[in-house]
Amino acid sequence: MPASTPPRAAMAKGKGRILSIQSHVAYGYVGGKAAVFPLQCLGYDVDVVNTVNFSNHSGYGRFGGPRTSAAELNQILNVMEQNGLLQQDRLLTGYIPGAEATAAVTALAKKLRDRNSELVYLLDPVLGDSGRLYVAPEVVPIYRDALPLATIITPNWFEVEVLTEIKMADAASLREAIRTLHETYRVPNVVISSIPLKSWLTDLLPFPLRPPTNSDADYLACIASSKSDALSSVYIKCFPCLPGYFSGVGDLFSALVLAHFDEAGAEGMAPGESPLSYAASQAVSKTHAILTLTHEAASMLPEDERQATDEELDAREPMRKIKRMRGRELRLIQGQDIIRGTQPIDYKRLEPWEGFWTA
Amino acid sequence: MPASTPPRAAMAKGKGRILSIQSHVAYGYVGGKAAVFPLQCLGYDVDVVNTVNFSNHSGYGRFGGPRTSAAELNQILNVMEQNGLLQQDRLLTGYIPGAEATAAVTALAKKLRDRNSELVYLLDPVLGDSGRLYVAPEVVPIYRDALPLATIITPNWFEVEVLTEIKMADAASLREAIRTLHETYRVPNVVISSIPLKSWLTDLLPFPLRPPTNSDADYLACIASSKSDALSSVYIKCFPCLPGYFSGVGDLFSALVLAHFDEAGAEGMAPGESPLSYAASQAVSKTHAILTLTHEAASMLPEDERQATDEELDAREPMRKIKRMRGRELRLIQGQDIIRGTQPIDYKRLEPWEGFWTA
Numbered sequence: 167m168p169a170s171t172p173p174r175a176a177m178a179k180g181k182g183r184i185l186s187i188q189s190h191v192a193y194g195y196v197g198g199k200a201a202v203f204p205l206q207c208l209g210y211d212v213d214v215v216n217t218v219n220f221s222n223h224s225g226y227g228r229f230g231g232p233r234t235s236a237a238e239l240n241q242i243l244n245v246m247e248q249n250g251l252l253q254q255d256r257l258l259t260g261y262i263p264g265a266e267a268t269a270a271v272t273a274l275a276k277k278l279r280d281r282n283s284e285l286v287y288l289l290d291p292v293l294g295d296s297g298r299l300y301v302a303p304e305v306v307p308i309y310r311d312a313l314p315l316a317t318i319i320t321p322n323w324f325e326v327e328v329l330t331e332i333k334m335a336d337a338a339s340l341r342e343a344i345r346t347l348h349e350t351y352r353v354p355n356v357v358i359s360s361i362p363l364k365s366w367l368t369d370l371l372p373f374p375l376r377p378p379t380n381s382d383a384d385y386l387a388c389i390a391s392s393k394s395d396a397l398s399s400v401y402i403k404c405f406p407c408l409p410g411y412f413s414g415v416g417d418l419f420s421a422l423v424l425a426h427f428d429e430a431g432a433e434g435m436a437p438g439e440s441p442l443s444y445a446a447s448q449a450v451s452k453t454h455a456i457l458t459l460t461h462e463a464a465s466m467l468p469e470d471e472r473q474a475t476d477e478e479l480d481a482r483e484p485m486r487k488i489k490r491m492r493g494r495e496l497r498l499i500q501g502q503d504i505i506r507g508t509q510p511i512d513y514k515r516l517e518p519w520e521g522f523w524t525a
Numbered sequence: 526m527p528a529s530t531p532p533r534a535a536m537a538k539g540k541g542r543i544l545s546i547q548s549h550v551a552y553g554y555v556g557g558k559a560a561v562f563p564l565q566c567l568g569y570d571v572d573v574v575n576t577v578n579f580s581n582h583s584g585y586g587r588f589g590g591p592r593t594s595a596a597e598l599n600q601i602l603n604v605m606e607q608n609g610l611l612q613q614d615r616l617l618t619g620y621i622p623g624a625e626a627t628a629a630v631t632a633l634a635k636k637l638r639d640r641n642s643e644l645v646y647l648l649d650p651v652l653g654d655s656g657r658l659y660v661a662p663e664v665v666p667i668y669r670d671a672l673p674l675a676t677i678i679t680p681n682w683f684e685v686e687v688l689t690e691i692k693m694a695d696a697a698s699l700r701e702a703i704r705t706l707h708e709t710y711r712v713p714n715v716v717i718s719s720i721p722l723k724s725w726l727t728d729l730l731p732f733p734l735r736p737p738t739n740s741d742a743d744y745l746a747c748i749a750s751s752k753s754d755a756l757s758s759v760y761i762k763c764f765p766c767l768p769g770y771f772s773g774v775g776d777l778f779s780a781l782v783l784a785h786f787d788e789a790g791a792e793g794m795a796p797g798e799s800p801l802s803y804a805a806s807q808a809v810s811k812t813h814a815i816l817t818l819t820h821e822a823a824s825m826l827p828e829d830e831r832q833a834t835d836e837e838l839d840a841r842e843p844m845r846k847i848k849r850m851r852g853r854e855l856r857l858i859q860g861q862d863i864i865r866g867t868q869p870i871d872y873k874r875l876e877p878w879e880g881f882w883t884a
């Protein structure tokens with residue numbers, strides 16, 4: 167073997183083993199297709215259970231293929247259990263179709279948690295976005311029951327509101343929502359992946375944490391909160407929103423948070439970072455860089471492949487929407503050096519939000 | 526963007542798009558799990574249609590999960606067609622359960638071939654190994670019908686014998702089998718992925734192409750034959766067989782052949798190499814390096830995870846076999862630098878077999 171080969175023990179062990187339970191699409195990058203390749207690039211063996219096997223994501227309008235029934239999910243998981251193949255260090259769950267399958271996955275999470283208190287379980291409560299539920303309403307209480315099993319959750323702002331039944335509109339309601347996740351639902355680490363930076367939220371922020379005031383862009387914020395004693399440590403980063411809608415972004419983000427989270431502290435962590443804020447910073451930075459690459463690539467496509475969102479025109483001509491979706495599939499493969507960290511990108515570090523609980 | 530960023534056009538385009546139709550297992554690396562990650566690492570967008578969704582490969586003895594029916598396969602492929610998502614440059618097909626599903630995949634290959642004469646279709650005729658069929662006998666004629674659609678096929682020696690109905694036992698029968706694949710079945714590129722180097726085959730080889738005579742190891746040979754005019758150009762490389770049985774090796778090998786095959790000539794090709802011999806050399810070298818890594822890692826496991834093959838003991842204690850299988854799953858993730866070509870390995874170049882047709 168050549169001199170550059172890493173030590174044998176490190177090769178044999180690798181970074182660890184993740185069980186990922188998510189949707190699968192043949193074409194494009196959402197669910198498992200957005201999460202698994204990045205996790206593999208970052209050194210994890212990933213065991214992949216597909217909750218659906220679709221042609222493409224539902225945003226195309228037309229999609230097809232079988233859902234994995236709760237009975238089939240249980241069959242796969244039961245055989246893995248019998249064969250001693252459920253000894254993963256980490257668990258990642260995303261979109262699950264229907265209440266019965268969600269309950270099956272939650273039962274598995276409980277089993278793995280009972281067996282291993284060190285399990286790192288990232289639960290991405292995929293419920294909806296921008297004010298609209300993707301899932302049946304009866305799925306929501308099953309997710310609430312699952313929250314105490316999680317090590318980290320990565321809801322967007324809408325999912326925080328659905329889970330906590332608290333509308334975030336001011337300092338008090340934002341605090342109450344985060345407190346509810348930590349205390350009522352006993353989640354130690356909460357990352358709100360994207361919350362629109364409306365003026366009430368900007369006004370709450372200490373000046374150095376606010377985005378530049380000379381920008382026309384809309385901004386989003388990522389908030390990471392880790393429970394410690396009575397209160398929690400809260401970190402935040404604002405970043406500009408890219409125009410248009412991209413699918414699979416949340417799935418990629420959650421995978422990157424899980425990949426970079428290490429309670430013992432990761433190599434490369436700077437003073438003042440916590441394990442959670444470090445993982446969220448890596449995830450925000452890499453996701454934003456992949457999105458920038460995707461946006462640039464889409465903007466170079468022929469004109470009829472990149473027409474703007476227009477529901478009226480889309481309704482008249484279904485291929486219009488489909489071409490737009492195709493052009494906006496994440497450029498994960500072309501961006502794999504971003505994911506591996508071998509291509510320099512703009513690092514968006516989450517900063518401590520001093521006074522979050524007391525100001 | 527940093528200075529190291531590749532040109533925008535290259536980023537947007539990538540290496541191309543592959544449609545991969547193979548089995549999926551949650552745990553471990555066979556079928557699509559052995560093929561897709563390497564193809565992605567090598568820069569291809571891969572659209573992934575799963576022909577089964579199993580817990581683990583069948584070598585564990587116990588396995589479970591749904592097969593994708595022919596109707597479900599057609600549903601996925603039809604929606605992709607309606608959405609304009611079947612415009613891949615390359616097609617890779619591997620294990621398909623049953624005659625009906627094999628016929629559905631063959632119909633798709635015909636459609637893509639009719640649409641695009643430049644399509645590079647690597648057909649891995651997964652039929653069996655070591656003298657034993659994995660599939661129902663009625664699948665075999667469907668594969669024979671599909672052969673003329675292929676650009677490259679990658680059978681093992683047993684699959685060559687099944688497809689051609691010629692037992693390879695001497696120079697004449699070896700020539701006749703390869704000639705039948707090129708002429709009767711009109712396959713331009715044939716790679717026999719592994720053929721045991723029995724004495725009849727060693728005796729045929731020009732001296733410089735024979736393995737060292739001072740070795741106790743069993744040897745295998747990889748033979749690549751490209752049709753050109755009346756005869757074909759034949760290349761060969763002998764390499765030592767690693768002890769024990771590893772699953773997914775053929776699936777990894779086929780993916781690497783496809784990834785490295787470029788009719789226009791690949792960057793890094795040496796004088797005397799053909800596009801096919803170059804692709805096969807890369808595939809033999811990288812597959813052998815991954816197997817060596819896997820073998821080394823397996824040999825460092827605790828003793829009860831690496832017990833030798835023994836059917837009698839396995840029958841008494843099923844976990845014995847399961848643990849052995851688990852320990853022998855390919856170390857693809859730990860070997861990703863081998864796949865990407867950024868870690869130096871021993872290069873096993875296929876050499877021209879002068880006089881193959883005439884000697």
